[in-house]
Amino acid sequence: MNQALKILDIFIKIQENSDVFRHKGEGLLDEISLAEVHCIDWIGMIDHPNVTKISEKMGLTRGGISRISKRLLGKGLIESYQEPDNNKEIYFQLTESGQSVYDEHKKIHNQARQEWLVFFKHYSDDEQAAILRFFTEVGALFDSESVAENAGKHM
Amino acid sequence: MNQALKILDIFIKIQENSDVFRHKGEGLLDEISLAEVHCIDWIGMIDHPNVTKISEKMGLTRGGISRISKRLLGKGLIESYQEPDNNKEIYFQLTESGQSVYDEHKKIHNQARQEWLVFFKHYSDDEQAAILRFFTEVGALFDSESVAENAGKHM
Protein backbone atom coordinates (compact mmCIF):
# COMPACT_ATOMS: atom_id res chain seq x y z
CA MET A 1 0.00 0.00 0.00
CA ASN A 2 1.54 3.23 -1.07
CA GLN A 3 1.81 6.41 0.95
CA ALA A 4 -0.99 8.24 -0.77
CA LEU A 5 -3.43 5.48 0.05
CA LYS A 6 -2.36 5.38 3.65
CA ILE A 7 -2.83 9.11 4.01
CA LEU A 8 -6.17 8.78 2.31
CA ASP A 9 -7.42 6.22 4.79
CA ILE A 10 -6.42 8.31 7.73
CA PHE A 11 -7.69 11.51 6.27
CA ILE A 12 -11.06 10.08 5.31
CA LYS A 13 -11.42 8.68 8.78
CA ILE A 14 -10.83 12.14 10.16
CA GLN A 15 -13.18 13.69 7.70
CA GLU A 16 -15.94 11.29 8.61
CA ASN A 17 -15.93 12.37 12.21
CA SER A 18 -15.02 15.99 11.87
CA ASP A 19 -17.19 19.01 12.16
CA VAL A 20 -14.87 21.17 10.14
CA PHE A 21 -14.75 18.94 7.14
CA ARG A 22 -18.34 17.89 7.29
CA HIS A 23 -20.33 18.32 4.13
CA LYS A 24 -22.39 21.46 4.12
CA GLY A 25 -24.79 20.99 1.24
CA GLU A 26 -27.22 18.15 1.45
CA GLY A 27 -26.93 15.22 -0.84
CA LEU A 28 -29.23 13.07 -2.82
CA LEU A 29 -29.74 11.03 0.28
CA ASP A 30 -32.05 13.43 2.00
CA GLU A 31 -34.41 12.43 4.76
CA ILE A 32 -31.51 10.48 6.21
CA SER A 33 -29.10 11.92 8.71
CA LEU A 34 -25.37 11.46 8.60
CA ALA A 35 -25.45 9.24 11.66
CA GLU A 36 -28.12 7.12 10.07
CA VAL A 37 -26.10 6.63 6.91
CA HIS A 38 -23.05 5.67 8.92
CA CYS A 39 -25.15 3.27 10.90
CA ILE A 40 -26.47 1.70 7.71
CA ASP A 41 -22.91 1.47 6.53
CA TRP A 42 -21.81 -0.46 9.57
CA ILE A 43 -24.86 -2.70 9.49
CA GLY A 44 -23.89 -3.55 5.94
CA MET A 45 -20.33 -4.37 6.96
CA ILE A 46 -20.50 -6.06 10.35
CA ASP A 47 -21.31 -9.71 10.79
CA HIS A 48 -24.45 -10.07 12.88
CA PRO A 49 -24.61 -6.39 13.79
CA ASN A 50 -26.35 -5.51 17.02
CA VAL A 51 -26.65 -2.33 19.05
CA THR A 52 -23.53 -3.02 21.07
CA LYS A 53 -21.28 -3.81 18.13
CA ILE A 54 -22.45 -0.80 16.15
CA SER A 55 -21.98 1.51 19.09
CA GLU A 56 -18.40 0.31 19.48
CA LYS A 57 -17.66 0.80 15.81
CA MET A 58 -19.25 4.22 15.64
CA GLY A 59 -17.98 5.50 18.94
CA LEU A 60 -21.47 6.31 20.21
CA THR A 61 -23.33 5.02 23.22
CA ARG A 62 -25.62 2.01 23.06
CA GLY A 63 -28.48 4.32 23.89
CA GLY A 64 -27.71 6.47 20.90
CA ILE A 65 -27.54 3.53 18.53
CA SER A 66 -30.70 2.12 20.00
CA ARG A 67 -32.50 5.31 19.01
CA ILE A 68 -30.91 5.55 15.59
CA SER A 69 -31.74 1.95 14.79
CA LYS A 70 -35.30 2.54 15.88
CA ARG A 71 -35.51 5.39 13.41
CA LEU A 72 -34.04 3.24 10.67
CA LEU A 73 -36.53 0.51 11.46
CA GLY A 74 -39.30 3.09 11.22
CA LYS A 75 -38.04 4.23 7.86
CA GLY A 76 -37.93 0.68 6.67
CA LEU A 77 -34.23 0.82 5.89
CA ILE A 78 -33.29 -2.01 8.21
CA GLU A 79 -35.03 -4.91 9.89
CA SER A 80 -34.18 -6.91 12.99
CA TYR A 81 -33.89 -10.60 13.60
CA GLN A 82 -32.75 -12.96 16.32
CA GLU A 83 -31.05 -16.29 16.49
CA PRO A 84 -33.19 -19.14 17.82
CA ASP A 85 -30.83 -19.91 20.68
CA ASN A 86 -30.46 -16.34 21.89
CA ASN A 87 -33.32 -14.23 23.17
CA LYS A 88 -31.19 -11.33 24.26
CA GLU A 89 -29.22 -10.10 21.31
CA ILE A 90 -31.07 -8.44 18.46
CA TYR A 91 -29.37 -8.27 15.09
CA PHE A 92 -30.04 -6.00 12.14
CA GLN A 93 -29.94 -6.42 8.41
CA LEU A 94 -30.54 -4.04 5.53
CA THR A 95 -33.81 -4.08 3.69
CA GLU A 96 -33.85 -3.57 -0.04
CA SER A 97 -34.15 0.19 0.32
CA GLY A 98 -31.50 0.14 3.03
CA GLN A 99 -29.21 -1.67 0.65
CA SER A 100 -29.79 1.08 -1.93
CA VAL A 101 -28.71 3.69 0.58
CA TYR A 102 -25.72 1.57 1.45
CA ASP A 103 -24.73 1.22 -2.20
CA GLU A 104 -25.21 4.88 -2.97
CA HIS A 105 -23.18 5.86 0.06
CA LYS A 106 -20.40 3.53 -0.96
CA LYS A 107 -20.45 4.96 -4.44
CA ILE A 108 -20.15 8.52 -3.19
CA HIS A 109 -17.50 7.38 -0.78
CA ASN A 110 -15.40 5.83 -3.50
CA GLN A 111 -15.86 8.84 -5.70
CA ALA A 112 -14.61 11.10 -2.93
CA ARG A 113 -11.75 8.72 -2.40
CA GLN A 114 -10.77 9.01 -6.02
CA GLU A 115 -10.87 12.79 -5.89
CA TRP A 116 -8.71 12.85 -2.80
CA LEU A 117 -6.32 10.43 -4.38
CA VAL A 118 -5.88 12.81 -7.29
CA PHE A 119 -5.32 15.57 -4.77
CA PHE A 120 -2.60 13.63 -3.00
CA LYS A 121 -0.93 12.69 -6.25
CA HIS A 122 0.15 16.30 -6.54
CA TYR A 123 2.47 15.78 -3.61
CA SER A 124 5.94 14.35 -3.96
CA ASP A 125 6.93 11.15 -2.24
CA ASP A 126 8.82 13.12 0.39
CA GLU A 127 5.88 15.37 1.02
CA GLN A 128 3.57 12.41 1.30
CA ALA A 129 5.93 10.79 3.74
CA ALA A 130 5.91 13.90 5.91
CA ILE A 131 2.12 14.12 5.91
CA LEU A 132 1.81 10.44 6.65
CA ARG A 133 4.24 10.71 9.52
CA PHE A 134 2.28 13.63 10.88
CA PHE A 135 -1.10 11.90 10.72
CA THR A 136 0.31 8.72 12.15
CA GLU A 137 1.94 10.42 15.08
CA VAL A 138 -0.98 12.69 15.84
CA GLY A 139 -3.29 9.73 15.60
CA ALA A 140 -1.17 7.80 18.04
CA LEU A 141 -1.17 10.72 20.43
CA PHE A 142 -4.94 10.95 20.42
CA ASP A 143 -5.42 7.23 20.60
CA SER A 144 -3.41 7.12 23.77
CA GLU A 145 -5.56 10.06 24.87
CA SER A 146 -2.73 11.57 26.80
CA VAL A 147 -2.68 14.71 24.71
CA ALA A 148 -6.43 14.87 24.64
CA GLU A 149 -6.36 15.11 28.39
CA ASN A 150 -3.33 17.27 28.79
CA ALA A 151 -2.82 19.56 25.86
CA GLY A 152 -6.19 19.46 24.21
CA LYS A 153 -8.22 20.49 27.16
CA HIS A 154 -10.66 23.26 26.50
CA MET A 155 -8.79 24.58 23.55
CA MET B 1 6.42 33.68 11.12
CA ASN B 2 8.03 30.32 10.73
CA GLN B 3 6.50 27.18 9.34
CA ALA B 4 5.92 25.47 12.64
CA LEU B 5 3.91 28.41 13.91
CA LYS B 6 1.80 28.53 10.79
CA ILE B 7 1.03 24.85 11.03
CA LEU B 8 0.23 25.33 14.67
CA ASP B 9 -2.33 28.01 13.96
CA ILE B 10 -4.08 25.94 11.37
CA PHE B 11 -3.93 22.78 13.39
CA ILE B 12 -5.24 24.37 16.54
CA LYS B 13 -8.09 25.86 14.56
CA ILE B 14 -8.94 22.41 13.30
CA GLN B 15 -8.64 20.94 16.74
CA GLU B 16 -10.97 23.52 18.21
CA ASN B 17 -13.79 22.51 15.93
CA SER B 18 -13.15 18.85 15.56
CA ASP B 19 -14.95 15.97 17.11
CA VAL B 20 -12.05 13.62 16.69
CA PHE B 21 -9.54 15.78 18.46
CA ARG B 22 -11.91 17.02 21.09
CA HIS B 23 -10.76 16.59 24.65
CA LYS B 24 -12.28 13.58 26.31
CA GLY B 25 -11.61 14.11 29.96
CA GLU B 26 -13.10 17.13 31.61
CA GLY B 27 -10.92 19.95 32.78
CA LEU B 28 -10.68 22.20 35.73
CA LEU B 29 -13.29 24.37 34.15
CA ASP B 30 -16.21 22.15 34.90
CA GLU B 31 -19.78 23.36 34.94
CA ILE B 32 -18.94 25.14 31.70
CA SER B 33 -19.38 23.56 28.32
CA LEU B 34 -16.85 23.79 25.54
CA ALA B 35 -19.12 26.04 23.51
CA GLU B 36 -19.54 28.30 26.50
CA VAL B 37 -15.81 28.65 26.98
CA HIS B 38 -15.35 29.46 23.31
CA CYS B 39 -18.10 31.99 23.55
CA ILE B 40 -16.45 33.61 26.55
CA ASP B 41 -13.24 33.63 24.59
CA TRP B 42 -14.78 35.51 21.69
CA ILE B 43 -16.59 37.92 23.98
CA GLY B 44 -13.22 38.71 25.49
CA MET B 45 -11.66 39.31 22.10
CA ILE B 46 -14.31 41.00 19.95
CA ASP B 47 -15.02 44.70 20.14
CA HIS B 48 -18.62 45.24 21.14
CA PRO B 49 -19.57 41.57 20.85
CA ASN B 50 -23.18 40.78 20.11
CA VAL B 51 -25.05 37.63 19.17
CA THR B 52 -24.52 38.13 15.45
CA LYS B 53 -20.80 38.78 15.61
CA ILE B 54 -20.18 35.87 17.93
CA SER B 55 -22.21 33.52 15.76
CA GLU B 56 -20.15 34.51 12.73
CA LYS B 57 -16.89 33.97 14.55
CA MET B 58 -17.92 30.67 16.07
CA GLY B 59 -19.69 29.30 13.03
CA LEU B 60 -22.91 28.68 14.94
CA THR B 61 -26.38 30.06 14.34
CA ARG B 62 -27.62 33.23 16.00
CA GLY B 63 -30.20 31.14 17.77
CA GLY B 64 -27.51 28.93 19.21
CA ILE B 65 -25.47 31.85 20.46
CA SER B 66 -28.57 33.44 21.85
CA ARG B 67 -29.10 30.38 23.99
CA ILE B 68 -25.48 30.04 25.00
CA SER B 69 -25.26 33.68 26.01
CA LYS B 70 -28.41 33.31 28.03
CA ARG B 71 -26.77 30.44 29.90
CA LEU B 72 -23.65 32.52 30.47
CA LEU B 73 -25.74 35.39 31.74
CA GLY B 74 -27.46 32.99 34.10
CA LYS B 75 -24.12 31.76 35.37
CA GLY B 76 -22.99 35.30 35.91
CA LEU B 77 -20.03 34.94 33.59
CA ILE B 78 -21.08 37.72 31.25
CA GLU B 79 -23.37 40.72 31.35
CA SER B 80 -25.13 42.66 28.62
CA TYR B 81 -25.26 46.34 27.82
CA GLN B 82 -26.50 48.61 25.08
CA GLU B 83 -25.40 51.85 23.52
CA PRO B 84 -27.69 54.81 24.16
CA ASP B 85 -28.33 55.42 20.46
CA ASN B 86 -29.15 51.85 19.55
CA ASN B 87 -32.03 49.89 20.99
CA LYS B 88 -31.60 46.87 18.80
CA GLU B 89 -28.13 45.55 19.28
CA ILE B 90 -27.21 44.00 22.60
CA TYR B 91 -23.56 43.74 23.54
CA PHE B 92 -21.83 41.51 26.05
CA GLN B 93 -18.91 41.90 28.38
CA LEU B 94 -17.17 39.58 30.78
CA THR B 95 -17.88 39.78 34.46
CA GLU B 96 -15.06 39.28 36.92
CA SER B 97 -15.68 35.55 37.08
CA GLY B 98 -16.05 35.45 33.32
CA GLN B 99 -12.67 37.10 33.03
CA SER B 100 -11.19 34.39 35.25
CA VAL B 101 -12.53 31.73 32.93
CA TYR B 102 -11.17 33.66 29.99
CA ASP B 103 -7.75 33.91 31.56
CA GLU B 104 -7.63 30.29 32.57
CA HIS B 105 -8.69 29.21 29.12
CA LYS B 106 -6.01 31.36 27.55
CA LYS B 107 -3.44 29.87 29.87
CA ILE B 108 -4.41 26.33 28.97
CA HIS B 109 -4.52 27.33 25.34
CA ASN B 110 -1.00 28.69 25.41
CA GLN B 111 0.22 25.67 27.26
CA ALA B 112 -1.24 23.39 24.62
CA ARG B 113 0.31 25.61 21.99
CA GLN B 114 3.70 25.17 23.55
CA GLU B 115 3.32 21.42 23.66
CA TRP B 116 2.31 21.30 20.03
CA LEU B 117 5.19 23.52 19.12
CA VAL B 118 7.56 21.04 20.71
CA PHE B 119 5.82 18.32 18.76
CA PHE B 120 6.31 20.14 15.47
CA LYS B 121 9.93 20.87 16.25
CA HIS B 122 10.61 17.20 15.72
CA TYR B 123 9.88 17.66 12.04
CA SER B 124 12.44 18.87 9.56
CA ASP B 125 11.94 22.05 7.60
CA ASP B 126 11.02 20.07 4.53
CA GLU B 127 8.53 18.01 6.44
CA GLN B 128 6.99 21.10 7.96
CA ALA B 129 6.72 22.63 4.53
CA ALA B 130 4.86 19.59 3.25
CA ILE B 131 2.45 19.60 6.17
CA LEU B 132 1.91 23.31 5.84
CA ARG B 133 1.21 22.97 2.14
CA PHE B 134 -1.22 20.22 2.86
CA PHE B 135 -3.16 22.13 5.49
CA THR B 136 -3.18 25.26 3.42
CA GLU B 137 -4.51 23.55 0.34
CA VAL B 138 -7.07 21.46 2.16
CA GLY B 139 -8.19 24.57 4.02
CA ALA B 140 -8.60 26.44 0.76
CA LEU B 141 -10.62 23.58 -0.67
CA PHE B 142 -13.01 23.57 2.22
CA ASP B 143 -13.24 27.30 2.39
CA SER B 144 -14.40 27.39 -1.19
CA GLU B 145 -16.75 24.60 -0.15
CA SER B 146 -16.54 22.99 -3.52
CA VAL B 147 -15.09 19.82 -2.16
CA ALA B 148 -17.43 19.87 0.76
CA GLU B 149 -20.30 19.73 -1.65
CA ASN B 150 -18.79 17.40 -4.18
CA ALA B 151 -16.37 15.02 -2.61
CA GLY B 152 -17.27 15.25 1.05
CA LYS B 153 -20.91 14.44 0.72
CA HIS B 154 -22.17 11.81 3.08
CA MET B 155 -18.81 10.27 3.53
Place this chain on the structure above:
DNA sequence: TCTTTTTTGTTGACGGTGCAACAATAATGT
Protein backbone atom coordinates in the same frame (compact mmCIF):
# COMPACT_ATOMS: atom_id res chain seq x y z
C1' DT C 1 -41.43 61.77 5.67
C1' DC C 2 -43.28 57.41 4.73
C1' DT C 3 -42.66 52.82 2.99
C1' DT C 4 -39.97 48.88 2.21
C1' DT C 5 -36.13 46.10 3.18
C1' DT C 6 -32.67 44.43 6.14
C1' DT C 7 -30.77 43.30 10.44
C1' DT C 8 -31.04 41.66 15.12
C1' DG C 9 -32.18 38.71 18.77
C1' DT C 10 -35.58 35.30 20.59
C1' DT C 11 -38.30 31.19 20.77
C1' DG C 12 -40.91 26.71 19.87
C1' DA C 13 -40.36 22.45 17.80
C1' DC C 14 -37.17 19.29 16.69
C1' DG C 15 -33.03 16.10 16.07
C1' DG C 16 -29.15 14.21 18.11
C1' DT C 17 -26.45 12.47 21.86
C1' DG C 18 -24.76 11.31 26.66
C1' DC C 19 -25.81 9.50 31.17
C1' DA C 20 -27.70 6.49 34.28
C1' DA C 21 -31.16 3.44 35.82
C1' DC C 22 -33.62 -0.44 34.47
C1' DA C 23 -35.49 -5.23 33.17
C1' DA C 24 -34.49 -9.17 30.63
C1' DT C 25 -31.35 -12.50 29.52
C1' DA C 26 -27.03 -14.95 29.43
C1' DA C 27 -22.75 -16.46 31.44
C1' DT C 28 -20.16 -17.79 35.31
C1' DG C 29 -19.06 -19.76 39.76
C1' DT C 30 -20.03 -23.07 43.35
Place this chain on the structure above:
DNA sequence: ACATTATTGTTGCACCGTCAACAAAAAAGA
Protein backbone atom coordinates in the same frame (compact mmCIF):
# COMPACT_ATOMS: atom_id res chain seq x y z
C1' DA D 1 -29.20 -26.64 40.25
C1' DC D 2 -28.76 -22.34 42.11
C1' DA D 3 -27.00 -17.80 43.08
C1' DT D 4 -24.22 -14.21 41.50
C1' DT D 5 -22.36 -11.39 38.01
C1' DA D 6 -22.10 -9.50 33.41
C1' DT D 7 -24.14 -8.17 29.12
C1' DT D 8 -27.74 -6.34 26.21
C1' DG D 9 -31.04 -3.13 24.72
C1' DT D 10 -34.34 0.50 26.16
C1' DT D 11 -35.86 4.70 28.16
C1' DG D 12 -36.47 9.15 30.89
C1' DC D 13 -34.00 13.13 31.65
C1' DA D 14 -30.95 16.66 30.38
C1' DC D 15 -28.17 19.34 27.34
C1' DC D 16 -26.80 21.30 23.01
C1' DG D 17 -27.57 23.16 18.70
C1' DT D 18 -30.41 23.86 14.19
C1' DC D 19 -34.25 25.62 11.69
C1' DA D 20 -37.76 28.63 10.77
C1' DA D 21 -40.99 31.95 12.16
C1' DC D 22 -41.31 36.04 14.54
C1' DA D 23 -41.36 40.99 16.50
C1' DA D 24 -38.71 44.93 17.15
C1' DA D 25 -35.64 48.12 15.46
C1' DA D 26 -32.68 50.20 12.09
C1' DA D 27 -31.37 51.23 7.39
C1' DA D 28 -32.40 52.21 2.76
C1' DG D 29 -35.23 53.93 -0.84
C1' DA D 30 -38.62 57.14 -2.83
